[in-house]
Amino acid sequence: MGMGAARACLQAGLNTWGVDINPDNCRALLAAGAKGAGPSAVPFAAELDAVVLLVVNAAQVRGILFGESGLTAHLKPGTVVMVSSTIASADAQAIAEALAEYQLLMLDAPVSGGAVKAAAGDMTVMASGSDAAFARLAPVLDAVAGKVYRIGSDIGLGSTVKIIHQLLAGVHIAVAAEAMALAARAGIPLETMYDVVTHAAGNSWMFENRMQHVLDGDYSPKSAVDIFVKDLGLVNDTARALTFPLPLAT
Incomplete structure (x- = not known):
């Protein structure tokens, strides 16, 4: 970037x-x-x-x-x-x-x-x-x-918004992969599953972007997994600092 x-x-x-x-x-x-x-x-x-x-x-x-x-x-x-x-x-x-x-x-x-x-x-x-x-x-x-x-104006607010955003991004990319893997196991054509999701309420930017690479067979790296692991660690650290439970994400 x-x-x-x-x-x-x-x-x-x-x-x-x-x-x-x-x-x-x-x-x-x-x-x-x-x-x-x-x-x-x-x-x-x-x-x-x-x-x-x-x-x-x-x-x-x-x-x-x-x-x-x-x-x-x-x-x-x-x-x-x-x-x-x-x-x-x-x-x-x-x-x-x-x-x-x-x-x-x-x-x-x-x-x-x-x-x-x-x-x-x-x-x-x-x-x-x-x-x-x-x-x-x-x-x-x-x-x-x-x-x-x-x-x-307070330093830290921008970072907090980004960390909360990463909670959603991390969950979306993980469940997108699980959903497509489940579709494959069920024998559903992945192109059909992708088309359904991208025209229905379950869609997300992460699903639409990342799963297109799966359909294309494009496994060239677009980002690093360890960065997402780091970001989701920040999500948990932020939740602990605010004494706020995140049962689904953790």
Whole structure:
């Protein structure tokens, strides 16, 4: 999704730099018109007005910002950091507080839509943060998002909305696979089962998208299972923190 978002920024005419540990991705982004790309943003940090992080978890966010070669010490005051990883609300709040010590702003802005929507500039963003953070990131949000939900000003609200969304997404993808496997065992043509569900009340985006790949025999990876496991762990952690039972999901 990071590559897609970077390309969407380029297509919108924004000066864009990219960071990836895969040199092939860096070369691809440079070929697409990026001002620079490499394994670290430190060499061009002073050029940046905004930073968008699309990594797996809070540990990676902290490593990039505050690790041995931490980016924060090299950013100019007032730079806004858009954290678009799916992380716990408490982690988002702690990261925002640490950024504030460097006079940096944060937008708690997890995203949904996958690599395809990222590349099309059509992601859904569920964000919380200050008016200043939203204002400074407006060109980026316009470039990467089809829909921006402004959840509130408190850091952590955006992350909480994304985690609740992942509860539904995780359940939908699991039961979609079970439903199609049950249909196969019952001898029902999978094309027929898919057509029925996608024109009836049991449909979901996950069923319609993922089960089409099953019908096509397309088993190329679209995302990583361990990321969903991580996200559903965040669902359970959030429920425990709020003392709220989730008997079906757990």
